[in-house]
Amino acid sequence: MRAEFSLANLRRNTEKNGKMKSHKWFAYILAGLVGLPLALHGQAPSAVFDKEPACHTLKPASAGGPLPQNPDVLVLRYFSYGNYEVAYRGKVLLLDAFYDNSRSPIAAPTGLKESDITKADGIFIGHTHFDHYQDAPAVAKRTGATVYLGPPGLAYVRAQGLPENQIRIVRGGETIKLNGYTVQTALGIHMATDPKKSAAYQELITKTSTATEEQKKEQEAWKDKGMSNYLHTEDPLDPERDTMYHGTIVYVFTFDSGFRLVYSDTAGVLSGGERALADSIHADGGKIDLAILGYLDGGFSVNTAIRLATTKVKTWQPSIFLPSHHHDGDLLYAWPMPEMPTAPLFEAFREQAPDIRGIEPLYSSPICVNTKTDEFFVGNYVR
Numbered sequence: 001m002r003a004e005f006s007l008a009n010l011r012r013n014t015e016k017n018g019k020m021k022s023h024k025w026f027a028y029i030l031a032g033l034v035g036l037p038l039a040l041h042g043q044a045p046s047a048v049f050d051k052e053p054a055c056h057t058l059k060p061a062s063a064g065g066p067l068p069q070n071p072d073v074l075v076l077r078y079f080s081y082g083n084y085e086v087a088y089r090g091k092v093l094l095l096d097a098f099y100d101n102s103r104s105p106i107a108a109p110t111g112l113k114e115s116d117i118t119k120a121d122g123i124f125i126g127h128t129h130f131d132h133y134q135d136a137p138a139v140a141k142r143t144g145a146t147v148y149l150g151p152p153g154l155a156y157v158r159a160q161g162l163p164e165n166q167i168r169i170v171r172g173g174e175t176i177k178l179n180g181y182t183v184q185t186a187l188g189i190h191m192a193t194d195p196k197k198s199a200a201y202q203e204l205i206t207k208t209s210t211a212t213e214e215q216k217k218e219q220e221a222w223k224d225k226g227m228s229n230y231l232h233t234e235d236p237l238d239p240e241r242d243t244m245y246h247g248t249i250v251y252v253f254t255f256d257s258g259f260r261l262v263y264s265d266t267a268g269v270l271s272g273g274e275r276a277l278a279d280s281i282h283a284d285g286g287k288i289d290l291a292i293l294g295y296l297d298g299g300f301s302v303n304t305a306i307r308l309a310t311t312k313v314k315t316w317q318p319s320i321f322l323p324s325h326h327h328d329g330d331l332l333y334a335w336p337m338p339e340m341p342t343a344p345l346f347e348a349f350r351e352q353a354p355d356i357r358g359i360e361p362l363y364s365s366p367i368c369v370n371t372k373t374d375e376f377f378v379g380n381y382v383r
């Protein structure tokens with residue numbers, strides 16, 4: 001149980017929510033009087049989302065599904081680990097690239113293979129560990145998209161035959177103007193796991209695992225074959241070959257409409273670069289509409305994961321929050337990758353960051369955002 005949880009806190013939250021509700025009603029009536037469009041704070045799908053086929057299908061835009069037709073609707077989909085798809089104004093951006101065909105034999109399938117991906121305008125890799133970018137070269141070759149990634153991933157994408165004109169190395173601090181949007185980068189820090197806590201968690205899940213002996217053997221074979229290829233090139237003392245401190249990138253996408261989205265695919269501590277970029281955006285009067293941030297602790301300390309995420313959330317101050325790397329779909333991984341509960345995180349937001357609305361996505365569900373109002377629809381029951 002979390003130390004900060006108490007009945008008094010709960011009561012305070014309830015009172016605060018009560019007050020917020022009456023404010024909301026006041027704003028509602030006022031907006032009605034002056035004929036302004038209502039911002040319903042994501043409670044119900046508005047007519048905008050009702051009319052949008054992309055908001056009513058599980059089929060991703062990158063795999064031949066519909067793109068949003070309304071220029072004010074942005075659609076996000078989650079595919080485990082750090083993988084998200086963004087579809088907006090005719091473009092499909094892939095945030096990380098790691099699909100079912102590359103996942104472990106015991107991972108829960110997300111329903112999407114690398115070979116399914118036929119449309120991508122840009123592939124942005126948060127960091128170059130295999131579970132974030134293994135499928136990027138294949139997808140880029142098929143779609144013609146450029147892959148943006150930190151220096152340690154260069155050898156792999158080259159070895160996979162990705163042409164040089166589709167590789168863009170980023171180190172943090174870049175501002176890249178693209179067609180319809182601008183990308184800013186900051187050097188982030190990868191999650192560090194205390195080996196003792198990690199070992200304790202691994203022991204627990206090994207003991208409680210329901211995997212059969214055959215599944216365990218399959219998993220070991222997959223691990224030996226696949227992972228060693230991607231890890232032996234790491235050298236912590238060489239900035240060109242170190243992912244932890246030199247190859248973890250945080251992206252800020254500012255679309256020409258003004259809508260701004262932050263993306264990070266690991267739950268490391270807040271970096272100086274992230275803070276500087278967030279502060280510069282806020283100092284210019286800029287607003288973060290949506291942030292996708294890592295929510296994970298390798299030793300399964302929910303409190304640690306909550307503290308890391310809330311620190312970042314307070315820095316970026318997004319209107320909407322989506323977690324990443326919290327739902328990896330395989331409980332017996334090479335390293336412990338626990339499933340992280342979002343309820344205690346969102347409850348911590350109530351107390352510490354009450355203006356932020358957290359969303360827990362299911363694989364492939366459409367998360368539709370009205371980029372004018374930040375109103376959203378969560379399509380977790382779309383079939």
Ligand SMILES: [Zn+2]
Nearest residue numbers: 127129190266
């Ligand atoms: Zn990683």
